[in-house]
Amino acid sequence: MQSNPIRIRLRVYLIIFFAVMMIGTVGFMRVEGLSLTDAFYFSIVTIATVGYGDIHPATVQGKLLAIVLIVTGVGTFLGVIANATELMLAKHEKEVRLEKLTMVIGTFFSEVGRHLLMFFSLHDPSIDRVRNDLIITGEWTGRNFAAVSKKIKQYAYAIDITGADMEELLTFLRGKRDFFLRLLENPALLEHETFTQLLHAVFHLTEEMSFRDDLTRLPESDRGHIAADMERAYRLLIHQWLDYMKYLKDNYPYLFSLAMRTNPFDRNASPVVTDDGQETTDGPPQAGLTPGDPA
Numbered sequence: 576m577q578s579n580p581i582r583i584r585l586r587v588y589l590i591i592f593f594a595v596m597m598i599g600t601v602g603f604m605r606v607e608g609l610s611l612t613d614a615f616y617f618s619i620v621t622i623a624t625v626g627y628g629d630i631h632p633a634t635v636q637g638k639l640l641a642i643v644l645i646v647t648g649v650g651t652f653l654g655v656i657a658n659a660t661e662l663m664l665a666k667h668e669k670e671v672r673l674e675k676l677t678m679v680i681g682t683f684f685s686e687v688g689r690h691l692l693m694f695f696s697l698h699d700p701s702i703d704r705v706r707n708d709l710i711i712t713g714e715w716t717g718r719n720f721a722a723v724s725k726k727i728k729q730y731a732y733a734i735d736i737t738g739a740d741m742e743e744l745l746t747f748l749r750g751k752r753d754f755f756l757r758l759l760e761n762p763a764l765l766e767h768e769t770f771t772q773l774l775h776a777v778f779h780l781t782e783e784m785s786f787r788d789d790l791t792r793l794p795e796s797d798r799g800h801i802a803a804d805m806e807r808a809y810r811l812l813i814h815q816w817l818d819y820m821k822y823l824k825d826n827y828p829y830l831f832s833l834a835m836r837t838n839p840f841d842r843n844a845s846p847v848v849t850d851d852g853q854e855t856t857d858g859p860p861q862a863g864l865t866p867g868d869p870a
Contacts, residue, residue, distance in 0.1 A: 581665055585658040586842070592651045595622070598622045599644045606636040609824070622648035676763045680770055680819050683758065687751050687777070688812055692839035695809040698739050705730055709813075709840040711820055724776075727813055734805040736798060741790035748781040755781070769818075773811040780804045 599618035621644045670683035696702045838844045
C-alpha cells in the first residue's frame, strides 16, 4: 500500500513546527528569563505574528530569536495549515470517488454478479456448508460480516460443471461483453483493486470459453481448467458481494432491503413484498442466468 504524499508532507511540517516551538520556548526561557507558560505563549504570539502586547523581547538575543522564529515558524505553520486543508479535500474527493465506484459495483451485481453467483452456487457441491451463513438479515452487524468473511476465506471453493449448461453461461457472458469493457475503462476502478481483479477473472473466463468450438465435448483436463477459472471468479465474487452488502447495510437501508430479498444464496428469496410486509416464499430460479428465466 502506497503512502499518501500529502500525509507525509503534513507529518514533516508538524515535526518541524513542534521542533521550532520547542526551541523557541526553551530559548525565551533562557534569554528572556520567562516562565514556561510565558515562554510558550511568547513563541505562539511570535509565530502567529499577531503582535506583542503585555510582553515583548527585552534582550538582543530575544529579538534575534524572535526573528528566527518568525522566519522559520510562520512558513512551517502555513505549511501545516495548507497540507491539513489539502488532506481534508483529498479525503473528501476520495469518498466521492468511492461512492461513485460503489454505484458501479451495484450495477455490476444487478447486471452480472448476482446471476453468476446463482449459477456458480448451483454447481458448488459443498454450498450447503455455508449457505445459511450467507443468508444476510437486517440484524447483522459489522461483527457478523467480519465472522462470515473470515469463514468464507477458509472455504474450499469448488465447481462441478457436470451437467452445467456451459453454452447458456457463455451466451450470457458474451451478452455482457460491452458492459465489462465499459467497466474496465472506468478510471475509478484503480481505487478498488479487488473489484478490478474480479472483473479480470470474469472477463478471462468469458475469453476461455469463447475459444472453445464445442463446450459440450471437452476433455476432462480442459473441463478442469474451465472449472478452475470459474472457481477463481466465484471466490472473488463472494468476497466482493459480502463487502457490497455491508456497505449497503451501513449506508443505504432501502437498497440493502432489496439486496436481502434477492439474495442469490437464499432458495426462498423473492423481491416481492406482500401486503403484510413479509417477503413471498416463491424464490427465483437458481439456474437461470437472466431475470425471469424459467427454472
